[in-house]
Amino acid sequence: MTLPLLQIGIQLNYKMDKIKFLLLVLLLSVMPDCLWAYTVEQIISFDGGKTTYKVLVSSGTNASVRFIGSTKSGVLDIPSTISNNDGTTFTVTEVGYQAGYSCRDITSVKLPETVTKLGNDCFRDAKLTEINIPKSITEISEWAWSAINEVPKCNVVSDNPKFESDSEGALYTKGKKELRSIPSQLMKQKGSDTYTVDTNVKKICVNAFHNIFELKKIVLPKDLEEVQEKYPSIAMNTDLEKFEMPNNGNENVEVKDGVLFNKKTHTLVCYPRAKNSDTYKVPDDIKRIAPFAMMVVKNMTSLDLNKVETLERSALYKPQKLKTITIPKELKKGTTNPNHGLQDGAFEECVALEEYKVADGNPDFCDDNGVLYSKNKEKLYFYPPAKNGENYTIPNTVKEISQKAFQGATHLKAMTIPNSVDSIGIEAFRNMLNLETVTFEKPAKVRTLNNDVFRACKKLKEAVLPASITTLGSAFYECEALEKVTVPDASKLKTIKTSAFATNKKLKKFEFEGSCDLTTIGSNAFANAEKLESFKFPKSVTKIELNAFSGCKSMTTVEFDKDADIKVIGEGAFADCGLKNISIPKKVEKIEKEAFRKCEALTKIDVTEATKEIHPLAFQYCGNLNEINVAKENEKYSSVDGYLLSKDKKELVLFPPGKANSMFTLLPPSIEKIGDYSFYNCEKLTNVTIPNRVKAIGKRAFSLCKVLNTVTFLCDNMIPVANINTNRNEMSFDDGQDAPDMFKKITINVRKERMGDYQGETTFYNKFKKIEKSFTVREEEYIAVSENAVDMLSTKRKDHTFVLPTEITHENKKYTVSMIGDFAFQNATGDVKEVVVKKNVTYIGAKAFVTDTLKNESTVKSVFFIENNPTKEMLSTTRFELDETNANYNEFATNTMIYVKKSACETYKKEWHKTVYNTSTKTNEKSKFNFTDQIDYKILDVKINTKYGTFAREFDTDFGIYKKEKGKSDIGAFVAKNSEIRKGNGDYGVSEYHVSMRSVDEKGGVSHRYGYVPANTGVLLKVLDLDKTPDGFYYAIGEEDNVERTITDNIMTGITINPQKVMASATNPVYVMQGGVFKMAKNDIPDFKIHKAYAKIGNIPSGAKLLFSFFDKGSTTEIKSINTVKKIDNQYYNLSGQRVTSPQHGLFIQGGRKVIIK
Secondary structure (H helix, E strand, O other): OOOOOOOOOOOOOOOHHHHHHHHHHHOOOOOOOOOOOOOOOOOOOOOOOOOOEEEEOOOOOOOEEEEEEEOOOOEEEOOOOOEEEOEEEEEEEEEEOOOOOOOOOEEEEEOOOOOOOOOOOOOOOEOEEEEOOOOOOEEOOOOOOOOEEOOOOEEEEEOOOOEEEEOOOOOEEHOOOOOEOOOOOOOHHHHOEEOOOOOOOOOEEOOOOOOOOOOOOOEEEOOOEEOOOOOOOEEEEEOOOEOOOOOOOOOOEEOOOOOOOOOOOOOEEEEOOOOOOOOOEEEOOEEEEOOOOOEEEOOOEEEEEOOOOOOOOOOOOOOOOEEEEEOOOOEEEEEOOOOOOOOOEEEEOOOOOOOEEOOOOOOOEEEEEEEEOOOOOOOOEEEOOOOOEEEEEEEOOOEOOOOOOOOOOOOOOOEEEEOOOOOOOOOOOOOOOOOOEEEEEOOOOEEEEEOOOOOOOOOOOOEOOOOOOOEOOOOOOOOOOOEEEEEEEOEEOOOOOOOOOOOOOOEEEEEOOOOOOOOOEEEOOOOOOOOOOOOEOOOOOOOOOOOOOOOOOOOOOEEEEEOOOOEEOOOOOOOOOOOEEEEEOOOOOOOOOOOOOOOOOOOOOEEEEOOOEOOOOOOOOOHHHEEEEEOOOOOOOEEOEEEEEOOOEEEEOOOOHHHHHOOOOOOOOOOOEEEOOOOOOOOOEEEEEEEOOOOEEEOOOOOOOOOOOHHHHHOOOOOOOHHEOOOOOOOOOOOOOOOOOOOOOOOEEEOEEEEEHHHHOOOOOOOOEEEOOOOEEOOEEEEEOOOEEEEEEEOOOOOOOEEEOOOEEEEEEEEEEEOOOOOOOOOOOOOEEEEOOOOOOOEEEEOOOOOOOOOOOOOOOOOEEEEOOOOHHHHHHHOHHHHOOOOOOOOOOOEEEOOOHHHHHHHHHHHHOEEEEOOOOOOEEEEEEEOOHEEEOEEOOOOOOOOEEOOOOOOEEEEHHHHHHHHHOEEEEEEEOOOOOOOOEEEEEEEEEEEEEHHHOOOOOOOOOOOOOOOOOOEEEEEHHHHHHHHOOEEEOOOOOOOOOOEEEEEEEEEOOOEEEEOOOOOOOOEEOOOOOEEOOOEEEEEHHHHHHHOOOOOOOOOOEEEEEEOOOOOEEEEEOOOOOOOOOOOOEEOOEEEEEEOOOEEEEEEEEEEOOO
């Protein structure tokens, strides 16, 4: 039967480009081989980290990657394509750099024809001997070899349209117009220290002579037109001593004293690193020093800038011995457009420098104690790195700290920045390796902390930001010891920029002391801050961008203001985090792709009414996520049982991966479509049961579910193949073309009445490993829902008490009965009055126990649940909110009682309490179909009128509970003879024979619990303290059923399941209770009453009356008569006539006679 639908800015030089690039990269650890989906800039490896790539285009036919590193050794053969058989094949189109990845042990490279670009810093740390440059490569960065230890011999194919090489392996642009590189080993191989540049070369690019061993002299061509002026110089890490050039009147380039100059611009372009001179005076006609012109100069101790008017940024880069720099009279403060004067950062990390001096008469600069300032001391230009002193307080006249001002000042441990400072240049405090403390005086005026301000200050552990800053860049880049950052109260901070803390892996705390104006947390801002524990977002935050907190593995909690303004949670924003649960702020409109990817500790997501877009891969690889709860007011989405659904509940949008269950995986019965990517790469999904309304399955719905082995279709009709996506790269089930073939692993199960439909379809369903139909065992129809569990679809049993099987066997395979299907008892006969549900059942379908669905009545009067831990998910109506349909789909009819253990009773009532949402009041209200008043632990079907009775049940029972709760009606259960048959009366009535008996606890029952009766055990019950049970007497399901108990020497036989025929004869009689009297039966009893017991004792003289005695507490208590007319006083008295409630040992009076209790 079908359930109804539920209604419910480009930089000017490469050095800056490189810094910016470093800040933009995502420092992710390599993703595992089993990759679920991809985002741009994601780091991937398909061979366990041996070769690593960065995603450029994440999907589609143009999916592509950049090679960034390898741990292999020797020859590196880069493939043209890579794939993990997950449905996406990437083409390798670029080679480039990624922080944290290298090619340290690679010696040569073979590039595929698919590579079109060699970017910056290729093959970092490698010592390459050679590399091929195929025709496909049309772009090679001037900085391609910047991070390499040995530049390779380049072999460019002749038909490459952009580049060529010569016989020595030098790399040129076509026609040898530009010299790009020569091999590191070339001079050694030639046995020469002089390299003569080809006469065709018009331009020499940076890095052209990078790491060239044994090179002392470069001879330049006479017609050279340009030498590139960027980072680094053209001769990097080379002990070059001089340049030479034919003196032929070249108007562009000239060489003086071995130094290279641009003749037109009067610029010093390159000073040979190993020039044999300790002093140098810049020639009179030279007015400008280019960027990195004097790079890591080894021998210079004195520099006379002479008439230089312009020093570009990093003009002097790490001179090794220079101790003093004198600013000449003619050198003015820097201006731009065009650059002129002393540019900020012109002197970079002059490691031996002890003082700056300013020539008399300079109008723009002054020096104070070796520090270089503007004339009015409002700008601090440079602090000499080798200056002595551990503490420094910047004068309060200073308003601006220049770029690189303190770079490399390794003596300083503490700094104080006065509140007069309103601007700090990039890299101002870079490489201050011993800096531990920075204090901003309040109230601070600094507006921005730019990139690299404190870069590589390796001992800096804590930082308190100035409240005045509005923008925070990657100021603490490579501050590897940084643990805590504090944002003070009333902070004006609005933006945390891209990759701000991406290198601070020890950062534990980022704390806001009060209000803050923060609106944007940029992409990768805290990426890989592995120790970050939590984050409390200011109310004003509106955007969390791409991978902002990706890789924050220790971040278990995030806290949003209840009125948070955030509207977008970006791609990968919280990917790979340690989040356990999160409530999406109520204004969030969009959750982007993989926003919470691989948050393995995440179990619950609460989505508010504002959210209008949730990417189906938003929660990818959250293996323990089992609840996505959507606010009822949300107009785009809804949720049932933690599943994310469309508003009308007709489409499954997203399956929470944590709901994958090895026994069975159910879907909401309202759905008609399984949406695109809804189960994509659910790595734990082994089975799924598709409900009866489903008519379509979307693209890649089950793609990459690599362990899926069972799909059960409960559909009323077979899903048309046209409604299941079979297009390449969009397949609902992978067929082996782009990802491993799923079909050969999956068995599908269908209703037997639909089997012909599936067998008759030849284009899709026949691809599956097997098609199995539902089957019958005894009187029940079952369908497999996994490899080890079945759903009981229906029953035709006639048992009075139907004990649901815990497991069945079909075709020599055992299955656990885990589910009772919708309308399962609709075809049951009227004979079934009770059902016993054991612990294995964890789901019960709609109207399962209702036998007359039209009248909502049932012949099943009682259902007994032995389960201790009920859940909301056990019932279809509570699990899937079926009461919201305003139709009654209760599992139980109103005339059916539900009995549970006392210890679990309140839990059953709580978990099975049913509510419906009132859209007017926006509250949950008690459902009119709530049935928890039918749940009880008190079973009322035993009444003893004459001291004792017999009993048996299909489950453990506890008769001691009434005495415990009411203080009377103590019941003992007896099972075994303690002696042979004897003559004489017992303790009640008159008889000829009696036999003493032991209680059940002494013969294998629960120790010291004589009122506890194990399942299927026949017993004789005795009311120990009264003559009969009181009105309203009850017993309960036993709580000690965790152990299967065997009762020994039992003379009682119980009748359970159905009334039974009992065999008896004169030679083999049985003893039965009739009207409170045990009588011998010598003839068969055709219909012995269910839940009673009879005794088999042995030979007793024909016609004799039999009475039982009970052995308890080491003494014999005898019943002497059963068929008495007159009631006998059974109480005990001492010899003084006083009543004794619990006689132990000695002489007593009972029934008018003396008895001895030993």
